[in-house]
Amino acid sequence: MPVNRRSFIKSLGIGAAGLSLNNFLLTAQQSNKFKDDVNRNYLPDLQVDVIVIGAGPSGIPAAMAAAREGAKVILLEEDTTPGGAPVNMYVTFMCGAPRTGIYLETVRQLNKNHSLGIEPSKTFGDYAWDNKNHWWLPSSYSRVWNAMLSAQKNITLMCGCRVIDAIVSTKGNRNTVTGVVMMRNELYQRVLAPVTIDATGTGLVSAKAGCNFFYGSDAKSDFNESIGLEKSDGKVQPCTQMFISQRTKSNTEFPRSAFNTGVLLYDDPKWEVHQTPEEAVRKDAGIYLHWGSTVHVEDTTDIVQVAAAQMEALNRLKPRLEALQKAGYATHMAPKIGVRECRRIQGEYVVTVDDVINGVFQDDHVADAWYALDPWGMKIEEKVKLDVKPYGIPYRSLIPLNTEGLLTAGRIISGTRLAMSSYRVQPICGTIGEAAGTAAAMAANKKTGVRNIDIRQLQRKLEAAGLFDWYGHVNLNVNNKPWRK
Ligand SMILES: Cc1cc2nc3c(=O)[nH]c(=O)nc-3n(C[C@H](O)[C@H](O)[C@H](O)COP(=O)(O)OP(=O)(O)OC[C@H]3O[C@@H](n4cnc5c(N)ncnc54)[C@H](O)[C@@H]3O)c2cc1C
Structure with missing residues (x-):
């Protein structure tokens, strides 16, 4: 609710x-x-066409797409480098499809110049799809995205700037977001724009603007879903401490008995636990991505609880890290524990699990999506989990209810918790971001507000950018029919 x-x-x-x-x-x-001494605490206002908050897998394509539409864009990121989860949580592996548009440009660059196998993968293909597990170093993502962003002259990227508030004017029951307030060098600064995109992964800015949001699991009856819990337990998906291990001694063997799951070699279709020791040695590039300890956090909007969870996860990991150390493997821990789920901002449309299962495309769909239901911490029959069809993300699910001047992008868009467990993966967040950025620029350029853009024109622009060009080029391994006539 x-x-x-x-x-x-x-x-x-x-x-x-x-x-x-x-x-x-x-x-x-x-x-x-x-305080009265406003001038001492505030830097001068900045004015742009589109503000994007959060330089992660959805915010970067959002900023790039808006800039390509001719909008003057400011991209605000609280960390000191762009990247979001792949960089600050070491989620450096992509799941799901499609891999199109600006996200595809990113992974093509990663494969070409940052392969852990030294040579680019030969099977990666034009659509970054070969049923193998590709991953890259966190710093490779930040290098690629830094290069892409700095080549785009319409974007001002400001890292180290935490947005703390939304600037809102209210008429009747509708709020209009006209900008945000950020902390920059211990000072406040207002950034003003006709359109703001919340790509924070937490939905903080939308919450500050007064938007309703969902948090934690839903009951089936809340959204008339065919599967799910009878009664909500209020829980979000657990957090996981990711890390990378790397061989530092020759003639040493990976201590696989210390790990029963969650370890990934580079460029291989199998998870480490499914390799025979011979296979693993033959293919071993000496570097592994680990899904480490998983901890439940009651309130992922509370940074104090999240930080405490990281301490707990690191403590729990100790025996496994010691086994690695003993075997001659160094470990690189993600600076932040991986938070899978936070607020979901209620929009004009709520994507449900039945949209995902049945492959529903609404008339206003602006991003394609295909990935299994993957709600960590909640049991779903394997067949149901995997048997999803490509489905569409409607533009209305990016528009917060009763709010103008604001769009959402990435995992915080309007959907049920089960639906979100599918579209939360990075390639899909990327295409949602690209759609949000294109729409935001259209609204800002024509001064129409985000609701009154020409949706057909938006869809044509996204089609021209290649966002819908993937189906038929990849093997989905599911028994479904093409959705496009
Ligand atoms: C442990 C874990 C494992 C996962 N595994 C996979 C996987 O294998 N494959 C896959 O594809 N996906 C995976 N995911 C999901 C995926 O990584 C995320 O859902 C995705 O990164 C969401 O993208 P986003 O742009 O919405 O948010 P984020 O990646 O969280 O980016 C948000 C950005 O906004 C910034 N920000 C937040 N608040 C503010 C503020 N107030 N001011 C300024 N900046 C702010 C953050 O610093 C961050 O850079 C996993 C996630 C986790 C946590």
Whole structure:
């Protein structure tokens, strides 16, 4: 059910201690923010056509697409480098399809110049699809995206800038977002634009703008879904500490008995646990991607809880890290624990699990999607989980309810928790981002607002950018018919 911040805290049952901590922080920030000495605390305003918040797999294509449409774009990122989950959480592996548009440009660059096998994969193909497990170093993603972003003169990328608030004007029951407030060098700065895209992965900016959001599992009956929980347990998917291990001594063997799952060699169709020792040695590039310890976090909007979960995950990992060390493998830990799920912003359309299972394309679809249902921590029959068809992401699921001047992109768009478990993967987040960026530029250029753009023109632009050109080029391994006539 939709929630606002107040009911969300209540539904989580956060006690007096939690609330008083939050209240203390809010009070301190607000009292600073509204100090009389505005000039001392605020840098001069910036004005652009499109603001994108979050330089991750959805925000980067969003910014690039808007810039290619001629919009002046500012891309704000709280980290010191662009990349999002592949860079700061070491989620360096792509799942699902399609791999098209700006996301495809990214992975082609990764394969060409950053292959862990030294030579680019020969089977990677034009559509980055060969049923093998490709992954790259986190720093390779940031190098590729830095190069792509800096080649685009319409984009100003500002890293180290955390957006802390949305600027909103209210008329009747509709809010219009006219910009955001960010922290830059311990000072506040307002950035103003007719369209803002929330690509934060957390939905913070939309929540600050007063949008309703969903959090945690839904009951089947909430959205009339054919599968799911009878009663919501309020949980989000667990967090996982990712890491990379790398052989540093010759004549040493990977300590596979210490791992029963979640280890990936480079450029291979099999997970490490499914390799015979002979196969693994033959193919071993000496570097492995690990899905490490997994920890449940009650409230992933709370950075203190997330940080505590990382400590717990690192402690739990100790025996496995020691086994690696002993066997002559160095380990590189992701700086942040991987958070799979946070807010889902309620939009004009809510994508449901039945849209995913039945391969539904609404008339206003702007991104294709295909990936299994993958809700960590929730059991679903294997056949149901895998038997999904390509489906469409409707433009309405990017438009927050009762709000103008704002679009969402990536994993926070409007969908049920089960639907999101499918479209949350990076290639799909990338195509959603590209659609959001193109739409935002159209709305900003023509001053129409995000609801009144010409949807057919948007679809034609996305088609011309190659976003729908994948079906038939890849082997989906599912028994379904092409959706396009
Ligand atoms: C452990 C784990 C394993 C996964 N495994 C896979 C996998 O194998 N394959 C796959 O394809 N996908 C996988 N995923 C899913 C995928 O990585 C994410 O869903 C995807 O990265 C979401 O992209 P996004 O752009 O929406 O958000 P993110 O990648 O989270 O990017 C959001 C960006 O916004 C920035 N930001 C946030 N708040 C602010 C703010 N207030 N101000 C400024 N900047 C801000 C963040 O720093 C970040 O750079 C996994 C995710 C996790 C956590």
